Amino acid sequence: MKRKNDNTVLIIDDEKSIRSTLSLFLSDEGYSSNAFELPSEALAAQANNKYELALVDVNLPEMDGFKLAEKLLENDPDLTVVFITGFDSFNDVIQAIRLGAYDYLKKPLMPGELTLALERFEERKAFREKIRQAEQLNTMLVQNIPVMLLTFDSDLNITFANRASRNMLGFTPEECTAEGWLFSRMTENDCDKFDNSFRDAVKKAKPFSEIIKIRHREGHFVYALFQSLPLVPDTPDSDRMRCAVTDITDRIxxxxxxxxxxxxxxxxxxxxxxxxxxxxxxxxxxxxxxxxxxxxxxxxxxxxxxxxxxxxxxxxxxxxxxxSPVKFQRVECNAVSILRECLELLEPEIQDRKVHCRSILDEGLPPVYADPDLLRQVFVNMVLGAIRNMQPGSELKILTESSEDKLEIRFSSPYPPENPIDPEKVFTPFEDGGQSIGMPLTYRLIKNMDGELNFLTEDSNAVFIMDIPMGNAQPENSADEISQAFNCMPSNPAGSLENLLQREWLRSAREMKPLGIISLEIENIDIITADMSDEEQANLFNALYSSLQDILKRAADFLSSCGSRTFVAVLPGTDRDGVESVAHQMTQSIRNTTAELTGLPHHAIVIQTGTAVEVPTPEQMPEDLVDKAVYNMRTGK
Incomplete structure (x- = not known):
């Protein structure tokens, strides 16, 4: 059977008749070939061509076939070598096997033996391809799985890391394998915890699982779940621990x-x-x-x-x-100048405590996007919290630097060994026996401004790392950005949803009457408006708004918007049945109006609706009711 094959076979034999016979036979089988008498010619040809199969005579001029095969395999380890000889020597067979020969043929060559040798070559070639594909798939899975895979040696140094390290921690696999890298990214407490747990697991041959905080390249902390993987026995790395590391920051x-x-x-x-x-x-x-x-x-x-x-x-x-809810207004401001003002304000307090403050403030840093008044409160809380726990003569260090789109401020101060700080409780209010809520409040204020506040210990120093968004990288939920990005969505001329809802919330609480919320949106609005201009989109949303407003008959009822696509209706003094009835009318109105303006069939317009009804109580906030309605809309409840 003639095979289709793009590969060329290399033939080396000092007998011209053998070379011709092999070339003719291979041609009949669908192979092309290059035949040479001298080993030097074959080596020169291999330098310019790719061969997968070589038929090598054992007895050759210049060098024997074994020496030639050794050189050929040195140049291309994937080459398949079949020896040909006129002598039936057991020693030759042993030497051929040691060199890695795949087959051994004896002269005179028989067509059946040659055919069988080619079939075995094709089987081996197919098997090699399967192995290559399996290895490629394994490598692709290992490198692209969204879980960080690590291999440790006995000294807890990382010997292997996959590419997930870049997404999870901001470091390349090569950087992760540097000596002592992992411990340099942990807090002091976590270093001891990880070392003890890891070595205990190895000693007792039990599974290893531990949650560790690792500092990202950008400065914030990632909560990482380390879990040991089963060892593969009788492998070169069978004495090494393998771990899967999952980012569980969001969950924590x-x-x-x-x-x-x-x-x-x-x-x-x-x-x-x-x-x-x-x-x-x-x-x-x-x-x-x-x-x-x-x-x-x-x-x-x-x-x-x-x-x-x-x-x-x-x-x-x-x-x-x-x-109380924190109200703030973010603008571009100079955080370094505000920090310097706070330090000047607190200078008498610092002197009274007999401590020192060394600040390295970069005046050339870009402005941040935050509330200046809240920043002053944050900085005052940070400095007072530090100096009130410091011993006389000790030093508070404050350092500012930029990190991509954020301003990083580090507050470092020594803490008494007899009074260690619990990282798990430092941002929890009243966990310190009710002495202060300064740090929890600071944490809350920073989070409200889309910043980050992390804590770690370094050489008996308490270090707080604060990240504040730069002015040229406004947070996604800033009021300015929303108004610019979603200008197609109509708004209630009577005021914002927050203010109008707050008014009706207080009135309903005072009168102990139910307050109903309806949230509606077109789920596939992006597809419907994909080919529309901004003006056409604005016309569509205005028409939808007007059609929904017409359904609200009572003076106290009002309609507003939330985000880029969600309409919110507020119905004071309406029970659940009434709210559901109005929601049904609004759903039909949105479908009819959209179909009329776009020409789409009714079934092509997918609408989500959610409702919530509560009698306001002191334990609740107005936005909780909106969140509940939106949640019910998303989940279909």
């Missing part, structure tokens, strides 16, 4: 946020109750004590009562301030 932060939200809700309820039950009696006690103090100036007890009443009132205000 979400869990912390959920816990914090629950704490805040509980504290909010307690605060409201405490403020209601204590504030009035507290004012009466303070006023009575002040009258006593005026009547009897020498009465020390009255002064104590006045002072402690004022202190208790400040505690109530402090808790209330933390739990």
């Amino acid at each position: 932060l979400l869990e912390k946020k959920m816990v914090l939200d629950e704490k805040l809700k509980t504290m909010g309820t307690i605060t409201a109750e405490v403020a209601h039950e204590i504030r009035n009696p507290l004012m009466s006690i303070g006023g009575f004590a002040r009258r006593l103090q005026n009547r009897f100036p020498s009465l020390a007890e009255a002064e104590i009562i006045v002072r402690e009443s004022y202190r208790l009132e400040k505690i109530l205000n402090r808790i209330n301030n933390y739990l």
Whole structure:
């Protein structure tokens, strides 16, 4: 059977008749060939051509076939070598096998043997291709899987890392394999935890699993889950530990946020109750004590009562301030100048504490996108929090530098060994026994401005790393950007959704009546408007807005928008059945209006609707109800 083959076979034999016979036979089988008498000719031809099969005579001039095969394989290890000889020598067979020969043919050559040798060559070639494809697939999977794969030696140095390291941590695999790299990216506490857990797992031959914080190249921390992979026995790396590393930052932060939200809700309820039950009696006690103090100036007890009443009132205000929503307005501002102003303001406090402050501030850094007043509060909290825990004579170091689209500010100060800082609680309010909420509040303010605040320990120093968005990289949820990017969406001329909803929320809470929310959007609006101009899109959204507004008959009902595609209707004093009825009418109106303006059939317009109805309570915020309606819209509930 004649085979289709693009590869050329290399023939080396000192007998012309053998070369001719082999060339003719290979041609009949579908192979092209290059035949040579001398080994030097064959080596020269190999330098300019790719051969997959070589038929080599053992007895040759210049050098024997074994020596020639050794050189050919040295140039191309994938070459398949078949020896041809007129002698039936066992030693020759052994030597051929040692050189890696795939087959061994004896003269005179028989067509059947040659055919069988070619079939074995093709089988080996197909098997090699399968191995190559499997290795390529394995490499592709290992390198492109969205999980970081690491191999460690006995000293806990990384000997292999896949390309996921760049996406997860910002480092190339080559950088990850530098000696001591992993520990240089961990906090001091995590270094000890990882080392102990890892060595214990190796010693006891048990699975290894640990959550470790690793510092990204850009400065923020990544929560990484290290999990050991099963060892492959009888392999060169069977004594090395392999780990899969997963980025679980979002999960950890979400869990912390959920816990914090629950704490805040509980504290909010307690605060409201405490403020209601204590504030009035507290004012009466303070006023009575002040009258006593005026009547009897020498009465020390009255002064104590006045002072402690004022202190208790400040505690109530402090808790209330933390739990209250933060309102801010971000603009471009010079964070370095604001920080310098705060340091000048706090200079007397720093001197009174007998500590030093060394600041390395780069005045040439670009402006940041933040609220200047909140930044002042943040910087004051950071500096006061540091110096109040420092021993006399110690030094607070403040360093500013830019990192891509963010300004990084590092606050580093020594902490007493007898009073270590728990990284898991440093940003949790009241975890320190109620002494302060400065750091948790600072964390909250920074997060609200789309920044980051991380904590680590370095050589007995507490280091807080603050990242604030630069002015030329505004956050996605900034009001300015939204108004520019989504100018096709109509707005309520009476005011923003937040303000209008706040008004109706308070009224419904006061009257103890239900408040209904409807959220609607066209799920495939991007496809529908793909070929529309900005003006056509604006006309479509204005028409939809008008059609929905016509459905709201009562004066208190109002319509607004949320984001780029979501309409929000607020229905005060409406129960669930009423809200569902209005939502159905609005759905039909959106479908009819869109079909009329675009010419699309009704079934091609996919609309999502979500509703939520609540009687407002002190434990809730107005945006919670909107979030619930949007969530129900997304989930189809």
